Amino acid sequence: MKITIKEVAQAANVSIATVSRVLNGKNKVKPSTREKILHAIESLNFQPDQNARTMINKTTKTVGMLVPELKNEYWMLLLDVIQKELWEQGYTLIIGSTDHQVEKETAFVKSFVEKRVDGIIYSSSVMESAEEMSGIIQLAKKYDIPMVTLNPSISQANCVFGDHIQGASDATEHLIGLGHRHIAYIGGRSVSTKRELGYRNAFMMNNLVVNEALIQRIPGLPTFEAGYEAAHQLLLSGEPFTAIFCGNDVLAFGTIKALEEHGKSVPGEIAVVGYDDVHSARLLKPALTTVRQPIQEIGRSLVELIMDSSSKNLNQTVPKKIIYRMQLIVRDSCGAGLKKEVKN
Known part of the structure; x- marks a missing residue:
């Protein structure tokens, strides 16, 4: 049977109004009286009615x-x-x-x-x-x-x-600066479309043309499996590419797995960049170059x-x-530390 505020008041030998003041955090209650009420609440295992408190306080916290x-x-x-x-x-x-x-x-x-x-x-x-x-x-x-x-x-x-346009543009600019010209993109509607815009913006700013065949827009959630499948399709397409920019880190994890299974070394043959900088990005082998969100x-x-x-x-x-603003975090997966030229 549910204990009521009336029973708490009777146990503490105070009025219902005084119990209510304690429950609602009011200060106009003597310390000794407050202590009696709190003891009664604990001993009776009283649970205040949340709906009633909401009506009184106009807040649910x-x-x-x-x-x-x-x-x-x-x-x-x-x-x-x-x-x-x-x-x-x-x-x-x-x-x-x-x-x-x-x-x-x-x-x-x-x-x-x-x-x-x-x-x-x-x-x-x-x-x-x-x-x-x-x-x-x-x-x-x-x-x-x-x-x-x-x-x-x-x-x-x-x-x-x-600023995902800025973040994605910086990531793509970084790959272009490393000598890459055939850069694939894996994203989709479930990833911010601003990231694809940033990717395109970097091409435009460098007077390069985007190869639409290298854009993989995943239809569902941006999962490890989706990144794996998108990279698999890129490899089967026969279109040449030397780098992949992924719309988030999870897609990048799946992408690297697919590349490795196809015998493509990362970053030796294909550079990969992610987005978000989740904790797992730095634990990956090779550690993932990515865009950090604050x-x-x-x-x-x-x-x-x-x-x-x-x-x-x-x-x-x-x-x-x-x-x-987003921050580019350069690690191993983009090949920035390699001493050879990219062959496009």
Whole structure:
């Protein structure tokens, strides 16, 4: 049988109002009285009604975060940063993984709204149109739930994002600087399209022409298996290439595996560059050259914007955009340390 606040008050020999003040963190309670109430709560194993507390405090001290997948180490690292930052603020995190499915994304946002979370961190959207995304944003606004996103195309919400065009362009420029001209790209819709744009931008800036046959757009999730299959298809195509730029590190791991199975040495015959700089990138043999995202800074900024938005009227807040530069991390897989010329 559930213990009520009335029974706690009787056990502590105080009024229900005094118990309520203690539960809600009010200061106008004598230390000795507070101690009696806390002892009664513990001895009776009293569990406060969360819905009732939410109605009183107008807050649940929770934030919902939507991510496209949990298999990619990048999202796990970002979630870890955000959860720690929220915990220090007295908040807990609820996670929804969509697997890049529109139905799951919509369902999770509706669930966050029903739970009356104090904010939503919304990762790259899988919605097909601005109208669909606008519907999600408006749903949150209807219930005064602030939303921060990692997708700069969602103009109605505060946003934190990396300059992926710059990051991908730097990675491709690096390969071009090493003498490569036939550079393949493995990416797709589930990877930021800005990375393919950066790849193309580097070619344009160097007066080079992209060979469209060397672009592999994976149809599903950007997994190890997808990278393996895409590299396999590139090798079967017969198109010459000496380097591959992958849209994320996981794709690069699968790519290197496929190249090795086809007897292609990395970086001796084929250079490989990834994106994200997950922890596993430095443990790979050869260690992966990649583009590092400032995960700590991005995570902190997302939390700061959520906390800032929670204290303001959403209808009067002009959306903020915070952008971070990416950093090229040169390791072994690109062949930068080799002393021979690339044969194209």
